[in-house]
Amino acid sequence: MPLVPTDPRWLGIALADLDAVHADHLHCERKAAQSALSLIRSYPEHADLVAAMARLAHDETKHVIQVSQLMARREQPAAFDFGDDYAAALRDHIRKPEPLRLLDRLLVFAVIEGRSAERLGLLAGALDDPKSRELYASLASAEVRHRDVFLSLARGVAADSWRERAAELAAIEATILANRSITPRIH
């Protein structure tokens, strides 16, 4: 699922306000855990999905702890959730009838994981502090694995159509990003 590359201006804007990036990132990890658990609430009959999402939520709650520890080490302020219009704009494209709804939910999460992985990787390559670089590199590789978990579940739901729909949602995401201002946030 190739995504368009992040606008090159984003990294400079993010590096200029790392406090805001980390404060937002904490909530991204929390919401990733909640989203994984929400799929278990919706699809308890899919045993493979339940197991994969429980493990994924476990990873994401671990990431919440890691980002929280990073923020504490930096003695930086926390913030309430800034809101999530990026994810909301993607979720608007989730079709209602099942099983299209399940397919789209999985693919939207795959897009978000893929974008997160890219941007966490950009930070990993640019941060000055070695411990932060190491943390962001490990988070980026975890989010790549998560993207692939969602894609594998999507393939299981719709072997014939998941690839085409993934490409559609990737194109939709590119349009959403093109219409957003660039801010010191993960998305």
Ligand SMILES: [Fe+2]
């Ligand atoms: Fe994560």
Ligand SMILES: [Fe+2]
């Ligand atoms: Fe993730």
